[in-house]
């Protein structure tokens with residue numbers, strides 16, 4: 001069923017505005033030129049009884065053959081919506097997540113570089129599995145039949161500032177070199193090109209300053225969201241991502257909507273919240289993972305490999321039963337305490353949510369299996385050091401959170417509250433018998449090794 005929205009006086013609108021019907025919406029266009037609008041069924045008073053429809057229009061779509069486009073004149077756009085409705089544009093929620101955010105830069109006390117030993121544990125635990133995967137599954141013949149393998153291109157998606165990305169790249173590079181040597185002992189090794197990807201605000205300077213001088217690869221930074229394509233089509237031979245596919249691209253709109261059952265009042269995450277909240281997060285995660293796999297499928301050549309180390313939770317657990325959840329809950333409760341003391345309003349806390357989701361294994365598997373561009377070569381739980389080993393003290397736990405979340409928190413609450421917030425957090429963690437009890441830490445990493453199908457085999461698959 002189609003509904004229509006007309007875009008009036010397109011050319012006279014400022015570039016970041018859009019009109020639907022009579023309504024000119026002066027809202028910013030999203031990261032990829034996507035304008036998001038909440039469309040409500042029916043009149044305002046019946047809001048709560050009707051579901052919301054969030055539609056995405058891309059400027060590209062507005063100018064597509066489906067749109068009756070003629071710049072400067074009103075145009076009509078078909079919007080595919082699953083029910084007949086008279087759209088009534090009520091309001092637009094600004095996307096609460098900044099377009100770009102990053103882990104703490106530099107190499108100081110609060111930096112990601114100094115406080116990512118837990119994430120490093122995942123890379124360490126995956127080393128042997130990656131080597132085995134490359135030895136068994138990297139098909140040099142297949143790769144060279146579909147593309148040039150000189151240079152051999154590797155990319156790390158969500159690299160941050162190091163040092164973990166450098167370790168991962170070294171492991172991959174050595175495994176690939178070994179494979180070339182065993183298959184073509186007399187041939188010269190290809191050159192290696194490594195692309196380091198992260199958000200534009202990532203501190204790439206720190207990363208590039210720490211590149212080992214004796215490295216056997218050329219390095220380039222590729223800034224931009226990995227939920228879209230960041231590299232040319234069919235240009236990549238090995239994709240990697242670690243501890244990054246838990247950051248969702250945006251917050252589900254309904255968790256910020258006081259009229260929605262998914263409104264996440266007084267909390268900063270889905271853990272311990274109503275099931276509607278976690279369902280909204282899960283839906284966003286599934287959409288994002290699909291977008292990630294789609295983008296990587298375009299970038300990887302047929303036969304190319306992708307290794308993902310994905311933070312997750314066991315199936316039997318809800319994430320509120322893991323320390324991932326309870327630690328975030330503790331941070332949220334510190335913010336609420338500060339709001340109650342007048343540092344800022346409670347509404348300020350209501351409008352802050354962390355864009356993080358830890359999928360239960362089954363959910364992750366289902367999303368990956370749904371993608372037809374890759375074959376699943378390996379999927380298993382990593383045997384990485386648990387939190388109480390990687391971060392034995394309350395101080396470590398606090399710095400781990402500060403390094404990851406301070407940027408987002410500062411953006412919303414201001415930098416002046418950070419010291420107090422993390423002091424409070426540190427005290428709460430120390431007092432929490434649950435959080436510091438190793439038996440309660442059920443957070444896991446999944447290793448997923450995928451192989452890009454060649455176009456022909458993809459067409460053959462059912």
Ligand SMILES: C[S@@+](CC[C@H](N)C(=O)[O-])C[C@H]1O[C@@H](n2cnc3c(N)ncnc32)[C@H](O)[C@@H]1O
Pocket residue numbers: 101102103116119120123157158159160161164165197198199202224225226227241242243244247249404
């Ligand atoms: C916890 S860090 C992991 C860094 C590194 N891979 C490691 O193992 O230590 C997650 C990184 O993913 C990045 N990230 C999150 N969402 C992203 C996106 N949509 N596009 C690119 N990078 C993203 C963050 O900025 C952050 O640097």
